[in-house]
Amino acid sequence: MRAMIFAAGLGTRLKPITDTKPKALVEVKNTPLLEIAINKLKNSGFDEIIVNVHHFADMIIEFLKSKNNFGIRIEISDERDLLLDTGGGLKKASWFFDDDKPFLVYNVDILSDIDLQKMYSFHQLLNSIVTLAVRNRSTQRYLLVDDDNLICGWQNTKTGEVKKARETTSSLHQLAYSGIQIVDPRILSLMPEEKVFSIINFYLSIASKEKITAFKHDETYWLDLGKVESLEKAEKLLIN
Template identity: 30%
Template sequence: MKAMILAAGKGERLRPLTLHTPKPLVQAGGQPLIEYHVRALAAAGFDELVINHAWLGQQIEDYLGDGARFGVRIDYSPEGEPLETGGGIFRALPLLGEAPFLVVNGDIWTDYDFAALRRPLEEQAHLVLVDNPAHHPRGDFRLDAGRVTDAVDGQPSLTYSGIAVLEPALFDGCQPGAFKLAPLLRRAMAAGQVSGERFSGRWVDVGTHERLADVERLLAEGA
């Protein structure tokens, strides 16, 4: 199974750190955020990675290189303009092949064990969900007996962690360009084609300086 790290975000809320540094190379605990993913994926047995990038993306290629020093092979999918999550993955499909693949947002930090996702996929998507963080109290989806459905007001919900396994068929009918992943997931949910799991370990969406400080604190505690 291949894995894709989504690294095309501009990170505007992390300015001035991201004025001259792409968001995935912002450091926590003395190491770029994206390097935590590369090392964790390698440890979990993923040795073929795809990384998309846009804003200052050449810096990411210069830093990670071909992946050899991490024990992996990295292919890059550069985007002249950010294509959003769905469009970025769709553009990279020729590099990902015909089998299901893991995808992880480059701007999260987590101790999730990616090896848990190295198993057959019976649906079009499998999502890792987390408890709703303070900055996203309404959540995204519902999880019921292993099946994921859209969130309903007034009912318990969970937040999409930015970690999933996707079947290339999820993108059937898509056209090149910028588009979001969520509508494709909701279409698959309506067809009963999305499974999920709840992760209760450490997870931070590193979108602000305050949340970057949360990662620094967790690392200092030996997470």
């Protein structure tokens, strides 16, 4: 199965660590985040992976070479000339997903024991165009999900901004996006002409016509490793 790892971010929340290395090579227990992500995907059956790069791109490419691509097929989507955001990043890598099968998109800066095969099966069962992993956790930005697990909007609780995406008669639930998604390749032909765009904003723009669902995984652990304080939590979590 195929997957993409978003690894092109600048890692601004991890400064000063990311002044000398990319976020993807920041370590937890002497293991780079990229290696943790690749091993997670490999153990879940994903053996063809594309990784986008921008910040300290050469270091990531050399790291993968030194590990012999972890014994699987790994390709690079080069964004050194222009950082494309999540939507543009996926669009640039679309050539990789030519087998007409749903694929995984996974942020490099997360740590979770989420069951990716269970999520993949959930996506196939509902025949969604996109399935987003979500959970109950405190944040400022929430996806608004109805009782049928459909994405109906987005809310920023700090600014009060609300984006409505789909009409529903059910109650809406505030759930936080986990940085993990299963995507049907049909989505690639619907993407806008712009080079740089947010994937979540794009999904919201098509949610009234396309089935975008939420996969809840509250029973698992999850950490955002894009923050220094979370790296310390991850160290303790992996020790235990």
